Amino acid sequence: MLLWDGQSRREVLRWMAAGAGAAMLPGVGRALGAAPAGSSVGTNWAGNVTFSAKEIRRPETVEELQELVRKSGAVRAVGSRHSFSPIADTPGTLVSLEHFKQISVSGDKATVDVGTGVKYSELCPELQRQGLAVENLASLPHVTVVGAISTATHGSGTRNLAGPVTAIEIINGRGERVELTERDEDFNGAVVGLGAVGLATRATLRVLPSFEVRQWVWENMPLAEYAEHFDEIVKAGYSVSGFTTWRDDRVSEIWVKRLASDGDWNPGARWFGATPAPRDRHPIVAMDASACTAQMGVPGPAWERLPHFRPDHPPSSKGKERHSEYLIDRRHAVEAIRALYGVGDQIAKALQISEIRTVRADERWMSTAYQRECACMHFTWTDNDADVVAAIPIVEAALDRFAPRPHWGKMFVRSREKVVGQYPRIRDFRELCTRHDPEGKFRNAFLDRYVFG
Ligand SMILES: Cc1cc2nc3c(=O)[nH]c(=O)nc-3n(C[C@H](O)[C@H](O)[C@H](O)COP(=O)(O)OP(=O)(O)OC[C@H]3O[C@@H](n4cnc5c(N)ncnc54)[C@H](O)[C@@H]3O)c2cc1C
Structure with missing residues (x-):
């Protein structure tokens, strides 16, 4: 078969x-x-x-x-x-570089040096204390900064987490300490490095003055409205996510995170057919929202609103889950969304919830957003591997014509050719890896298949 x-x-x-x-x-x-x-x-x-x-x-x-x-x-x-x-x-x-815990803000407060053991949940409160913030965050702050950068981890509405990196220090395959900065030709290859260029000891990130965000959740938006007004909806905030099970022709929740400095937001009793959530929600509507960041328009530091999940709780489905995600050209977002609604019933058994986000284009060679404004189709599966194995190829077939780039840190079964074909600078990346790691110490079977193969 x-x-x-x-x-x-x-x-x-x-x-x-x-x-x-x-x-x-x-x-x-x-x-x-x-x-x-x-x-x-x-x-x-x-x-x-x-x-x-x-x-x-x-x-x-x-x-x-x-x-x-x-x-x-x-x-x-x-x-x-x-x-x-x-x-x-x-x-x-x-x-594990868990002992590399340096957090050091530059004198002009423009950048921060972050040791590779540091998680966003550790970095962000320290930045906040110093009146600073990071530009973007994923759905959870539990991950390490360098681990997230290495796989082009992203949130919604902004560049991915590798975007603000201005320098990275690695130990290369010869054991040499090498610093690459924005001025280096190889820099864009090394940042989303998939762990293959070297073992990073620290990264330098550009930071912003701290800012506040308010978060609202809208429920049950009809698919027709969501599809027709997609651009307007994703531009309604600094960061916007749609959650859906690809069924019943509706988007179950839209999370809108707006800059508090933009003031109140009162689109009325209905917003493109959706109604305001009466209380804080979890992306999976049946789940307890206590793990989630505050909603209902309550202002708070950006780092406590941009992720969906709070650092002091296990995120998402508490580990009883598998994830896949595909980044496509944003111009095809609506068509791709319709294609996924077309297979919603076929993947229902495996799916807990999906999330639709957008990410800005960047120049990092191995970034899933390389030179492409993206729409991201994420799938939080159950932990039933047989069901998940059956569902992933269905999703990939539905998205195939949109040339998806699978998230490096999530599950996919794309062929090597289809993955490699999406990265125009992959030869340069291989050459960069070989120069820094001539013996291939940092390679593994996953990279041999999808990068070096
Ligand atoms: C509940 C949940 C929610 C998630 N939400 C999102 C989301 O919103 N958006 C998104 O894009 N992803 C999301 N992810 C995926 C996750 O953010 C990425 O897989 C991320 O890379 C994990 O970071 P980590 O610190 O756990 O790194 P690991 O998974 O431990 O490692 C990831 C990669 O980084 C490399 N690496 C780590 N440290 C170093 C180092 N010092 N030097 C060189 N390479 C290194 C590793 O070798 C590996 O290749 C989610 C995952 C979970 C479990």
């Missing part, structure tokens, strides 16, 4: 067994020996990737890290383990 992109189920399983999809679909991957039972390195946050690394090391200084890289055969860094793909894995040594 052909499952996806001409690959038979057998081929897909063989690929996973080879480690490229190592335990992305855990029952299957483990059965085929991709993930060693009882590995001390453990799993990713959601538990669908069991790391095949032999050991985990936690260096405390840059010198220790350099020594470790020099002595290692295969080595990769891991952040807070929130990726759903096996992108962080390595057959050798996994390195």
